[in-house]
Structures are given as structure tokens and as C-alpha cells.
Amino acid sequence: MELSDPRHIHIKDYNYDLPDTKIAKYPLEERDNSQLLVYKSKTITDSRFSSITDFLPEDSLMVFNNTKVIQARLHFKKATGAQIEIFCLDPYFPHDYNLIFQTTDHCSWQCMIGNLKKWKEGILEKEIIINNETVLLKAERIQSAGNTHVIKFEWNNSQYTFADILDAVGELPIPPYLNRDTEEKDKETYQTLYSKIKGSVAAPTAGLHFTERTFENLKKKGIQTDEVTLHVGAGTFKPVKSETINGHEMHSEFISVKRETIEHILSHKGNIIAVGTTSVRTLESLYHIGAALEQNPNPETLKVEQWQPYNGCNTISKEKALKNILDYLDSHSINTLLADTQIMIVPGYVFKIVSGIVTNFHQPQSTLLLLVSAFVEGKWMSIYNHALTHDYRFLSYGDSSLLLR
Known part of the structure; x- marks a missing residue:
């Protein structure tokens, strides 16, 4: 060599x-x-x-x-019962980490999608609770290239940022080789x-x-x-x-x-x-x-x-x-x-x-x-x-x- x-x-x-x-x-x-x-x-x-x-x-x-580390995994459930996981990788719009976490109604991320075959089209929805308030989070696939996809997120309460959304319902992505689910103490x-x-x-x-x-x-x-x-x-x-x-x-x-x-x-x-x-x-x-x-x-x-x-x-x-x-x-x-x-x-x-x-x-x-x-x-x-x-x-x-x- x-x-x-x-x-x-x-x-x-x-x-x-x-x-x-x-x-x-x-x-x-x-x-x-x-x-x-x-x-x-x-x-x-x-x-x-x-x-x-x-x-x-x-x-x-x-x-x-x-x-x-951000709680980058978001789980959605379709009306059919299919579980879809969206794994946020990189900011797409705005293309700036500080700005995207401060967005208050919509943003887009480069993502990986788990169980993609069950999500051919349509918008995913998830109700989440932040400070005892119900917020409706939507996810729409707007672009795909190879194994990554651009996902547009929208939510109906502008007093909360995307950082708040992730903190409320995101899952911390521990390494795959641990072969176990994320636990509460992993957050620390x-x-x-x-x-x-x-x-x-x-x-x-x-x-x-x-x-x-x-x-x-x-x-x-x-x-x-x-x-x-x-x-x-x-x-x-x-x-x-x-x-x-x-x-x-x-x-x-x-x-x-x-x-x-x-x-x-x-x-x-x-x-x-x-x-x-x-x-x-x-x-x-x-x-x-x-x-x-x-x-x-x-x-x-x-x-x-x-x-x-x-x-x-x-x-x-x-x-x-x-x-x-x-x-x-x-x-x-x-x-x-x-x-x-x-x-x-x-x-x-x-x-x-x-x-x-x-x-x-x-x-x-x-x-x-x-x-x-x-x-x-x-x-x-x-x-x-x-x-x-x-x-x-x-x-x-x-x-x-x-x-x-």
C-alpha cells in the first residue's frame, strides 16, 4: 500500500x-x-x-x-395502523441549524424514513401535547433522492418552535448497534x-x-x-x-x-x-x-x-x-x-x-x-x-x- x-x-x-x-x-x-x-x-x-x-x-x-444531540426521530401512525418513522438528518429550509429550530409554523428537513413502503403519498398527522395544549403536527414528503427525502413539517400553533416540537415528541437516536430501544435516561x-x-x-x-x-x-x-x-x-x-x-x-x-x-x-x-x-x-x-x-x-x-x-x-x-x-x-x-x-x-x-x-x-x-x-x-x-x-x-x-x- x-x-x-x-x-x-x-x-x-x-x-x-x-x-x-x-x-x-x-x-x-x-x-x-x-x-x-x-x-x-x-x-x-x-x-x-x-x-x-x-x-x-x-x-x-x-x-x-x-x-x-437532538431528539431526531419522529413517529407517526397512519389511519391504516402503519407506523412511519421520520429521522431528521439535516436542515433543508431554512438551511441553518439555529434558524430551523426557531421556526414557528413550518420547516423542511432532509430525512430518512422507516417503513417507507407504507407511505406512498398523503400527509401524516400527529396530535401532540405541549404545556397542556394540543398541537397538530403534519408531515409531507415533497422530494426524494436515493435513501433521503425532504419532509415539510407544519404545525398549527405559532407560539411553539420546531425545537419545542422535537423536545415534546422526538425520540433520541441512540446508536443502532446497541440493539435496544431508547430509554428515558438516555436523554441525559x-x-x-x-x-x-x-x-x-x-x-x-x-x-x-x-x-x-x-x-x-x-x-x-x-x-x-x-x-x-x-x-x-x-x-x-x-x-x-x-x-x-x-x-x-x-x-x-x-x-x-x-x-x-x-x-x-x-x-x-x-x-x-x-x-x-x-x-x-x-x-x-x-x-x-x-x-x-x-x-x-x-x-x-x-x-x-x-x-x-x-x-x-x-x-x-x-x-x-x-x-x-x-x-x-x-x-x-x-x-x-x-x-x-x-x-x-x-x-x-x-x-x-x-x-x-x-x-x-x-x-x-x-x-x-x-x-x-x-x-x-x-x-x-x-x-x-x-x-x-x-x-x-x-x-x-x-x-x-x-x-x-
């Missing part, structure tokens, strides 16, 4: 046996009581997450993804303590281990923190089905980064530790956005394409890339970078900003496992074999790892 063309990577080389008994179906009672595997200089150490500060370099800046346990910006359909699960005690310990050690936003899409669970990764289309996700955060990263001279693969994707995307601005300072849209990092044009420094973004924000008189990223981080990728990752243990043959392998320079198998033989719990509600260079 030549690193110069990572598209020829065979996904079968990133397979391992994950017994169902190793998948954590529920979180621990205490978030920071999970096991922590520390990988540094090709050496593995076993610890507890509550002790993570013992292993962080003192000059670290930890970057968290502050996205919040499947959110990070610092989640605040609504938009994800899956949690940035590396952050689930952090507690108030953890943040106090970070503060005592002088570890700096900051936040970015990447709204996690359902594509994060999409398996790689092609023989080589060249045949896999990476999902696109919305990112938002404040000017102050970009300045913080630019001025920080020590290690930058990304909490979760979503933070990795956001931070590394910043570099490639800045590199693209070097070629075209005034593009129509800001987006990192799937294979952009491998096109040989990313030769400027991290500092220059971030300064290009700040210049772009200045020229457009805005204080927050809004962009989309389709970045695919696989073995052969050169990390530009991130020097450490906090992450859980991921599914076989997944793009997230490819990202981990890229960071540990192909040593993922030894890490995962250790975790499997030392009773680590896997996937979203499982244990954690700290990967350092």
Missing part, C-alpha cells in the same frame, strides 16, 4: 472480531469511572478516566465538540456535560466520560480548554461496503468555529488534544480550509472535500492556514467560521493541528478506525487487541483511550 494514494487501502485490513459481549449497552453509573487506555511512544498503560490529567502534557490545550447519559448547540443525531461519545471533577482537575493542572461545533450526522455509522476506501462516499457535516477559538489555537505553542474524532475532523478541517483560502481567498462556499488533504497542495504552515481564515472572517465582517467538511482521515494522512486524541473504541471496518490508525501510524491492532484482552468496553457507551504521539 502506497501512502501517496491512500484510496487503494483495503477495508478488510481494518477488521477485527468484536463480540457482542464487548459492546457496552449502557453507560457506567459514574462517567469518569471508565477504563482509560493510554498509548504513548508505542507503549500502552492501563488506567481510569478519572486519572486522565496524570497523562496529559502540561502545555496541553483540549478542544471539545459542544454539539447537542447520551449527552456530554458541556453540550449546548443543538444539531447532532449522534453524540460525540469521547466526551461522555468528562465530569465536573475532571474539569476541576484539568484546571488545577493548568490544562487549557476550548470548544468547536461539529454536528454529527447519521453517516458516522455508515459502514464502508466497498473493497477499497476509494469507493466510499464520506458524509458531509456542518462545523462552526468562533474567531476566538481560532486565535487560541494559533497562539497556543503546546500540544492540542482533540476530544473525540469529531473534534479531530473539525480541527484538521480548519487547516485545509485555510490552505484552500491560500489558493482562492474568496470562495463561494467553504467546504473540505473528501480527498482534498491528499492532493499535494497542502504545503503551507498551520499558522499561515489559520491566519488565512482570520483574514477571511475580517474581509466578510463575521466572527464565526461556518463550513462543511467531508474530510476523510485515513493512513497516510499528515496531521496538521492535532497532537493527541481522546477517543472510544470503534467498530471494525469503520472510517473512525481508519482515523485512529492514521494517528497511531498503523499500530491500531496492538491497541485493540490489548483492549479486547483486558476487558475494555467498546463503542459509544464504552471505555476510553488517550492517544499521544
Whole structure:
């Protein structure tokens, strides 16, 4: 395999046996009581997450993804008795997360539909109760493309927003591999303590281990923190089905980064530790956005394409890339970078900003496992074999790892 063309990577080389008994179906009672595997200089150490500060370099800046999981599944029942599930993925109109949650009578979403064969046409209706008032919610399919559909929602009480609608009757979309129904307590346990910006359909699960005690310990050690936003899409669970990764289309996700955060990263001279693969994707995307601005300072849209990092044009420094973004924000008189990223981080990728990752243990043959392998320079198998033989719990509600260079 030549690193110069990572598209020829065979996904079968990133397979391992994950017994169902190793998948954590529920979180621990205490978030920071999970096991922590520390990988540094090709050496593995076993610890507890509550002790993570013992292993962080003192000059670290930890970057968290502050996205919040929305109750994105809506259930309708037709007059025939057929159950239809609508899974809201991305805003369609208005095409802005903040605006769509504030709409007060109608909005449209890109959605997936469960039991689609039972909904050929017509408008679905559902009566819901908000503050002891009955609200009639309607759903109409207005456009379809492949497995996704544009659904127009309307409701008859303008004092309530679409955020209110989801909060009242939406179901939190826990990962499919948990093989269980969403429970009431998932509304709390499947959110990070610092989640605040609504938009994800899956949690940035590396952050689930952090507690108030953890943040106090970070503060005592002088570890700096900051936040970015990447709204996690359902594509994060999409398996790689092609023989080589060249045949896999990476999902696109919305990112938002404040000017102050970009300045913080630019001025920080020590290690930058990304909490979760979503933070990795956001931070590394910043570099490639800045590199693209070097070629075209005034593009129509800001987006990192799937294979952009491998096109040989990313030769400027991290500092220059971030300064290009700040210049772009200045020229457009805005204080927050809004962009989309389709970045695919696989073995052969050169990390530009991130020097450490906090992450859980991921599914076989997944793009997230490819990202981990890229960071540990192909040593993922030894890490995962250790975790499997030392009773680590896997996937979203499982244990954690700290990967350092």
C-alpha cells in the first residue's frame, strides 16, 4: 500500500472480531469511572478516566465538540395502523441549524424514513401535547433522492418552535448497534456535560466520560480548554461496503468555529488534544480550509472535500492556514467560521493541528478506525487487541483511550 494514494487501502485490513459481549449497552453509573487506555511512544498503560490529567502534557490545550444531540426521530401512525418513522438528518429550509429550530409554523428537513413502503403519498398527522395544549403536527414528503427525502413539517400553533416540537415528541437516536430501544435516561447519559448547540443525531461519545471533577482537575493542572461545533450526522455509522476506501462516499457535516477559538489555537505553542474524532475532523478541517483560502481567498462556499488533504497542495504552515481564515472572517465582517467538511482521515494522512486524541473504541471496518490508525501510524491492532484482552468496553457507551504521539 502506497501512502501517496491512500484510496487503494483495503477495508478488510481494518477488521477485527468484536463480540457482542464487548459492546457496552449502557453507560457506567459514574462517567469518569471508565477504563482509560493510554498509548504513548508505542507503549500502552492501563488506567481510569478519572486519572486522565496524570497523562496529559502540561502545555496541553483540549478542544471539545459542544454539539447537542437532538431528539431526531419522529413517529407517526397512519389511519391504516402503519407506523412511519421520520429521522431528521439535516436542515433543508431554512438551511441553518439555529434558524430551523426557531421556526414557528413550518420547516423542511432532509430525512430518512422507516417503513417507507407504507407511505406512498398523503400527509401524516400527529396530535401532540405541549404545556397542556394540543398541537397538530403534519408531515409531507415533497422530494426524494436515493435513501433521503425532504419532509415539510407544519404545525398549527405559532407560539411553539420546531425545537419545542422535537423536545415534546422526538425520540433520541441512540446508536443502532446497541440493539435496544431508547430509554428515558438516555436523554441525559447520551449527552456530554458541556453540550449546548443543538444539531447532532449522534453524540460525540469521547466526551461522555468528562465530569465536573475532571474539569476541576484539568484546571488545577493548568490544562487549557476550548470548544468547536461539529454536528454529527447519521453517516458516522455508515459502514464502508466497498473493497477499497476509494469507493466510499464520506458524509458531509456542518462545523462552526468562533474567531476566538481560532486565535487560541494559533497562539497556543503546546500540544492540542482533540476530544473525540469529531473534534479531530473539525480541527484538521480548519487547516485545509485555510490552505484552500491560500489558493482562492474568496470562495463561494467553504467546504473540505473528501480527498482534498491528499492532493499535494497542502504545503503551507498551520499558522499561515489559520491566519488565512482570520483574514477571511475580517474581509466578510463575521466572527464565526461556518463550513462543511467531508474530510476523510485515513493512513497516510499528515496531521496538521492535532497532537493527541481522546477517543472510544470503534467498530471494525469503520472510517473512525481508519482515523485512529492514521494517528497511531498503523499500530491500531496492538491497541485493540490489548483492549479486547483486558476487558475494555467498546463503542459509544464504552471505555476510553488517550492517544499521544
